[in-house]
Amino acid sequence: MASHREISVAILDDYPGIAPKHFARLPGIKIDSFPDTLHAATESGIAALANRLEPYQVISTMRERTAFPALLLQQLPNLKLLMTTGARNASISLEAASSHHVIVTGTTGTNSPSHEENYSISDLPPPAAAGSVNQHAWALLLSLCSRIPRDDAALRSEPGAWQSGLAIPLGGKTIGVVGLGKLGTQMARTAALAFGMSVIAWSENLTQAKVDAAAEGAGFAKGAWRAVGKEELFREADVVSVHLVLSERSQGIVGARELGWMKPSALLVNTSRGGLVDEEALLEVVRGGGIRGVALDVFWEEPLPEDSVWRRREGFKSEVVLSPHMGYANAGTMNRWYEEQAENLERWMKGAELVCRIN
Template identity: 70%
Template sequence: MSSPSSNISLAILDDYPGIAPKHFSHLSELKIDSYPETLNAAKQEGIDALVKRLQPYQVISTMRERTAFPAELQSQLPNLKLLLTTGPRNASIDLEAASKQNIVVTGTVGGKPKKPENFSTDDVPPPPEGNSVNQHSWALLLGLCARLARDDSALKNDPQAWQSGLAIPLGGKVLGLVGLGKLGTLMAKTAVQGFGMTVIAWSANLDQDKADKAAEGAGLAKGTFKAVTKDELFRQADVLSLQLVLSERSKGIVGERELGMMKESALLLNISRGGLIDEAALLKVLKEGRIRGAALDVFWEEPLPADSPWRSKDFKSEVVLSPHMGYVNAGTMNKWYEEQAENVERWLRGEELSNRMN
């Protein structure tokens, strides 16, 4: 816990929709600046630009896994005392380096805003059963199956366009999940109840007993979810969805071998993290049309650079992309910033902070 001095400055990073300032504006002690465009700290020019931008600030508000804070960057920010991020973890912040630099890092837990009267009903976070990540997962998958992006573009740009392909029905198909945690279970429940799909799942620690407990916890019958081997998952799935947290163990868990086992008619959905898949291998599969299609909300470098191969139209497979929108809803974002502002107030008063990460 630090006792701040006067003339405190706060930099708000990565706030693309511009909703953060209203949460901090009542703190008259702060000088607030916003920098919505993300700079890539994985490149030296990005580090240099971030150092130049952020050196004056004692407090920085950032969005989870947008701007990274590696040790090299933190060591060149001598004024930084409080680094605010969103969510309960942020793999792009070097917490050990922060501790060595005496930088306190705090996260958020989410929930219902304490002051909903300040916002519209859209600003209230969805309940667990209406999880926005699950909603976006299905929006992407259904959009891919219904050819929405392709047909929308065709109808708007070609006066002769009409029914140029076939939609993909999901009823009775096999949903294969890489991971059966909270989000995987939500998706599986939707698949079973909404579309009559069969659900199989694999992860390094998953067995049938755990799969049964996940099904029963979701209000479904024991045996509804079937635990299978990794090879069985990739060979049997009509829709393959990644539901894992990115870690050193899970990085690249889907590679050329696994993609090569998928059915030519299969669809791939990734709304977790780009790094779970070997990017070069996936690009090759999609450009050669070796699976039916893919829907991606996450990428290996975000935001996508202008020259990203994902901006190409040179895919034989159907490809639908969205810019990491799974968690980007007004309710969740406003609650996160509300929690950040509360921690800044505590810090200004010299009080203990909530949701410390280091």
């Protein structure tokens, strides 16, 4: 519970600058925004973060942009409330937060409940952000197939540029979905409905029964989609789309071997997490033209460093389309997340029960 003195709030990593308007309505708070991300991967990074954040009682952060390991949390003696987004945040040490009496809360992306009970995130319907991720995955893939970024740049900068290459048709081809959860199922459903693509899927524990259930839930007949082995997926698919949660087990799950299995004409799409794909292996494939193209919304370090090879694209023989982790960053979801944070901060200031507690 907050005292009556002015409460200091730090807003981290709000790149489009939309958070302050949601917090500004609350009396008795002082807001500072820090849109430039500092990383906690090194001791010097943690020291810089601790120096920046030490005065604040409340921190608003966006999931996985700034990490809060134990070493950082122990250097923030004034911190009482750490607000993140989503139902979980693997980059926050919840054990350390609890030991230092820091409350960690999340968001759902749903509308406000009609009462202020302390409810569980699992009791709430999923946020609409899932559709946004699917939309963006297809925007990337279609831009790659239709050469839109390359042709747009050529038309603007090269006099006389016109039809310097050919588009890639998707109709009737095969999409290989790595991870058939909610987002993977949406990707598969769009592929089948919009383009008549065949759907195959793989993950470590995926069975045909689970694939049938996903297909039937998406409006398709049992057996319409196939569960296959990992090698079969990468060898057979014309498009491989990655939809896994990043963990120690899934880190680098798409490596040199898997990329080597892909057809020279195949495309790879990653809108999940950069760490799922071995970056050096992918760079080698892209430089050598081992596959037709790559579409990436996620990277191994975010924001993408100024000197990143992905920005320079020197020597790339495969077609490459990039976006700055925009899959979830739509106006509706982002504004609702910050609105939920402001609502929780107001509850905390009043000494009321908080919602979406994570620790």
